[in-house]
Amino acid sequence: TARQLPPMFRALSWTLRGLHCSSIPLSTRMFSERADKSRSLADKVAVITGSTKGIGFAIARHLAQNGAHVVICSRKQWNVDQAVTTLQKEGLSVTGTVCHVGKAEDRDRLVAKALEHHKGIDFLVCVAGVNPLVGSTLGASEQVWDKILGVNVKAPALLLSQLLPHMENRGGGSVVLVSSVAAYMPISKLGVYNTSKTALLGLCKSLAMELAPKGIRVNSIVPGLIKTDFIQMEKTLPYTLSDLNKIYGLQRLGEPEDCAGIVSFLCSSDASYITGENITVAGYSPKL
Numbered sequence: 001t002a003r004q005l006p007p008m009f010r011a012l013s014w015t016l017r018g019l020h021c022s023s024i025p026l027s028t029r030m031f032s033e034r035a036d037k038s039r040s041l042a043d044k045v046a047v048i049t050g051s052t053k054g055i056g057f058a059i060a061r062h063l064a065q066n067g068a069h070v071v072i073c074s075r076k077q078w079n080v081d082q083a084v085t086t087l088q089k090e091g092l093s094v095t096g097t098v099c100h101v102g103k104a105e106d107r108d109r110l111v112a113k114a115l116e117h118h119k120g121i122d123f124l125v126c127v128a129g130v131n132p133l134v135g136s137t138l139g140a141s142e143q144v145w146d147k148i149l150g151v152n153v154k155a156p157a158l159l160l161s162q163l164l165p166h167m168e169n170r171g172g173g174s175v176v177l178v179s180s181v182a183a184y185m186p187i188s189k190l191g192v193y194n195t196s197k198t199a200l201l202g203l204c205k206s207l208a209m210e211l212a213p214k215g216i217r218v219n220s221i222v223p224g225l226i227k228t229d230f231i232q233m234e235k236t237l238p239y240t241l242s243d244l245n246k247i248y249g250l251q252r253l254g255e256p257e258d259c260a261g262i263v264s265f266l267c268s269s270d271a272s273y274i275t276g277e278n279i280t281v282a283g284y285s286p287k288l
């Protein structure tokens with residue numbers, strides 16, 4: 001296989017392989033070839049929740065371009081199939097399964113799917129998040145509290161506890177949680193969601209401390225406003241882009257890809273001495 005060749009021939013082999021993939025768009029091929037040569041995540045297995053679109057999908061693509069085998073998931077089979085097909089057509093090593101992260105049986109299925117590949121798991125990236133409520137915090141029903149805290153906070157911890165033995169088998173690993181600037185700077189009418197994202201910052205610190213002796217690093221990213229379907233509901237809030245530009249230094253909303261490179265880095269050995277950090281990806285705000 002290409003991996004058994006000396007480095008110079010290996011690089012040539014990847015290039016030739018890329019050139020033969022004529023169905024893959026040139027821009028994607030050039031990017032994949034560039035990523036293939038470094039292959040910083042080669043032979044690693046990554047599980048990414050909520051990864052069939054938006055931030056999760058961008059992270060899945062980036063980790064796979066860096067050589068990882070990526071297992072994607074979300075709640076609908078059709079979305080999983082579509083995302084897997086898109087990434088496989090780009091020559092990436094990706095499989096997927098349906099998983100509602102709040103359901104124990106779905107998490108079991110996700111773990112089993114991930115173990116099909118290398119009999120071990122190296123990375124967990126928890127992206128799946130919900131916000132069914134725009135309204136007053138104290139007006140939120142118990143059902144709403146349970147749903148938001150269940151999916152956004154409890155599920156990452158429960159899924160990690162299921163994956164942990166398989167990460168330990170690999171001698172360590174990296175976990176990345178996805179919080180939000182709402183954790184630091186509450187967004188009005190999203191009180192329960194804000195609270196869930198603040199809880200994730202604490203979860204990150206606690207897990208980092210508990211898992212450090214096992215060589216498992218836990219960090220979180222803290223995105224600002226990123227252009228995905230998730231912020232459609234923000235249309236109901238009293239913000240315009242120019243309001244936001246007063247808050248965000250780089251004068252633009254983020255793209256899902258803005259969150260992907262940092263996750264790849266946090267998974268890689270370049271970040272081997274970084275754990276328990278909450279890293280803001282929000283175009284700079286003096287208010288954070």
Ligand SMILES: NC(=O)c1ccc[n+]([C@@H]2O[C@H](COP(=O)([O-])OP(=O)(O)OC[C@H]3O[C@@H](n4cnc5c(N)ncnc54)[C@H](O)[C@@H]3O)[C@@H](O)[C@H]2O)c1
Nearest residue numbers: 050052053054055074100101128129180223225226228230
């Ligand atoms: N877009 C932003 O501005 C922004 C900012 C800060 C944080 N975030 C966080 O980023 C994460 C991803 O959001 P996005 O903007 O990419 O949204 P998105 O709606 O584009 O993607 C969310 C993904 O999560 C999946 N998902 C939702 N509930 C799930 C569940 N119970 N089980 C499994 N999958 C589930 C969806 O199917 C989808 O694939 C969320 O946790 C969100 O809180 C988003």
